Amino acid sequence: MSMDLFLWKAPVIDDEDEARELVDRYLEQDDKSAFEPSDDVARALDAIRRRYPDDPEGGAERSAPWSSWPIPDSDRLIELNIRWSVDGKVLDDIVAIAAEHDLVIYDPQGPDVYRAKDAPVSQLDEKAT
Numbered sequence: 001m002s003m004d005l006f007l008w009k010a011p012v013i014d015d016e017d018e019a020r021e022l023v024d025r026y027l028e029q030d031d032k033s034a035f036e037p038s039d040d041v042a043r044a045l046d047a048i049r050r051r052y053p054d055d056p057e058g059g060a061e062r063s064a065p066w067s068s069w070p071i072p073d074s075d076r077l078i079e080l081n082i083r084w085s086v087d088g089k090v091l092d093d094i095v096a097i098a099a100e101h102d103l104v105i106y107d108p109q110g111p112d113v114y115r116a117k118d119a120p121v122s123q124l125d126e127k128a129t
Contacts, residue, residue, distance in 0.1 A: 002067030
């Protein structure tokens with residue numbers, strides 16, 4: 001089993017239904033205009049890949065957090081397919097990287113959408129309670 005996370009720069013929204021519609025337009029209808037291009041998205045993707053490689057030659061293996069890889073290249077939308085069994089630190093690292101680049105995070109499992117810099121309590125803190 002896996003979970004999906006989506007990260008982007010703009011548009012900045014806070015409505016889960018709108019986030020789902022944007023992701024559907026981008027992925028299902030191939031409407032790249034759903035998200036604005038941003039160097040911050042590309043830099044965040046590079047940082048995530050450095051921390052958690054997404055190709056076998058770069059170090060991805062069965063213990064990697066990804067359910068599927070490689071992560072598609074994009075300067076508009078980062079699509080992450082993450083194993084449910086990953087440690088909360090992986091999610092915290094992804095949120096921290098997204099916050100550094102002021103990205104929006106959409107978690108369709110919640111569903112929840114928020115700016116990374118306004119992220120809810122960390123996964124590590126939630127496990128401690």
